[in-house]
Amino acid sequence: xxxxxxxxxxxxxxxxxxxxxxxxxxxxxxxxxxxxxxxxxxxxxxxxxxxxxxxxxxxxxxxxxxxxxxxxxxxxxxxxxxxxxxxxxxxxxxxxxxxxxxxxxxxxxxxxxxxxxxxxxxxxxxxxxxxxxxxxxxxxxxxxxxxxxxxxxxxxxxxxxxxxxxxxxxxxxxxxxxxxxxxxxxxxxxxxxxxxxxxxxxxxxxxxxxxxxxxxxxxxxxxxxxxxxxxxxxxxxxxxxx
Numbered sequence: 001x002x003x004x005x006x007x008x009x010x011x012x013x014x015x016x017x018x019x020x021x022x023x024x025x026x027x028x029x030x031x032x033x034x035x036x037x038x039x040x041x042x043x044x045x046x047x048x049x050x051x052x053x054x055x056x057x058x059x060x061x062x063x064x065x066x067x068x069x070x071x072x073x074x075x076x077x078x079x080x081x082x083x084x085x086x087x088x089x090x091x092x093x094x095x096x097x098x099x100x101x102x103x104x105x106x107x108x109x110x111x112x113x114x115x116x117x118x119x120x121x122x123x124x125x126x127x128x129x130x131x132x133x134x135x136x137x138x139x140x141x142x143x144x145x146x147x148x149x150x151x152x153x154x155x156x157x158x159x160x161x162x163x164x165x166x167x168x169x170x171x172x173x174x175x176x177x178x179x180x181x182x183x184x185x186x187x188x189x190x191x192x193x194x195x196x197x198x199x200x201x202x203x204x205x206x207x208x209x210x211x212x213x214x215x216x217x218x219x220x221x222x223x224x225x226x227x228x229x230x231x232x233x234x235x236x237x238x239x240x241x242x
Contacts, residue, residue: 032058032089032150032216033056033058033150033216033241033242034057034058034059034242035055035056035057035058035240035241035242036054036055036056036057036147036216036218036239036240036241036242037053037054037055037056037238037239037240038052038053038054038056038218038236038238038239038240039051039052039053039054039236039237039238039239040052040054040234040235040236040237041234041235041237042069042232042233042234043232043233044230044231044232045230045231046231048072048073049071049072049075049232050069050070050071050072050075051069051070051072052067052068052069052234053067053068053069053070054066054067054068054143055067056147058089061088061089061090062086062087062088062089063085063086063087063088063089063094063144063147064084064085064086065083065084065085065086065143065144065147066082066083066084066143067082067083067084067143068080068081068082068083069081069082069083078103078104079103079104079105079106080104081101081102081103081104082100082101082102082103083099083100083101083142083143084098084099084100084143085098085099085100085141085142085143085144086098087115087144092137092138092151093138093148093150093151094140094144094147094148094151095115095117096113096115096139096140096141096144097114097115097117098112098113098114098115099111099112099113099115099141099142099143099144099165099167100112100113101142101167108127111124111125111126111166111167111168112124112125112167113125113141113165113167115135115139116135117135120134120135120136121133121134121135122134122135122139122165122170124165124167124168124169126167126168131168131169133165133169133170136163138163139163139164139165139170140162140163140164140165141164141165141166141167142164142165142166142167145162145164146218146219147218149211149216149217149218149219150216150217152217157177158176158177158179159174159175159176159177159199160174160175160177160196161173161174161175162174162175173198173207174198174199175196175197175198175199175209176196176197176198176199177194177195177196178194178195178196178197180195181193181194181213182194182195182210184210184220184221186220186221186235186236186237187236187237187238189239191210191212191214191215191220191236192212192213192214193210193211193212193213193220193221194210194211194213194217195208195209195210196208196209196210196211205224205225205226205227206224206225207222207223207224208222208223208224209221209222209223210222212236212239215239215241216241218236218239219234219236220235220236221233221234221235221236222234
């Protein structure tokens with residue numbers, strides 16, 4: 001989702017993804033939505049930048065996520081960015097088996113990641129070259145991470161660790177949870193949100209998320225300031241849940 005914004009030649013940002021919680025909650029799949037459609041608007045330093053359209057679907061024990069990001073204005077020249085994640089739905093959450101990223105018609109910018117849970121091995125293909133990494137429980141990808149928040153345990157812990165593959169490498173992120181709910185109004189709709197922020201704000205790059213507590217923890221707002229001081233912000237404008 002907004003993590004989709006760090007490659008179109010123009011920084012498609014937010015590399016956060018799999019959620020490895022200190023305590024997993026067992027959630028009945030019958031209580032989870034079977035289909036989610038979400039639309040986001042992205043700005044860069046306050047100016048229109050891109051639109052993101054996502055679909056999450058779950059059938060029995062399988063899921064599929066498709067995300068398409070289209071640049072606005074001059075950024076449209078970089079072509080659409082398409083993310084796809086498929087895998088299993090377990091009591092602990094989403095368990096990806098394959099992730100793909102395609103940037104316009106440029107095959108050299110395509111990224112692939114295969115999750116071999118039996119051998120705990122992650123295989124990433126970048127520009128035709130294969131890289132491997134150890135696959136930790138709970139690891140997600142750029143498309144699946146946002147929907148893994150549905151499996152957050154209750155009551156929520158004060159902090160969580162987010163582990164994800166971008167298709168190029170495996171990253172780990174630490175977040176603290178602000179216990180006070182924040183109300184955010186997007187496109188005329190008010191959302192009660194939990195604010196996830198890094199434990200320290202003195203790094204060159206910061207990323208923050210606001211999750212809708214009454215809508216399966218779907219991200220309502222994602223904000224990143226990169227090492228160059230560029231601010232990218234993604235906000236939810238449409239949400240349909242079935």
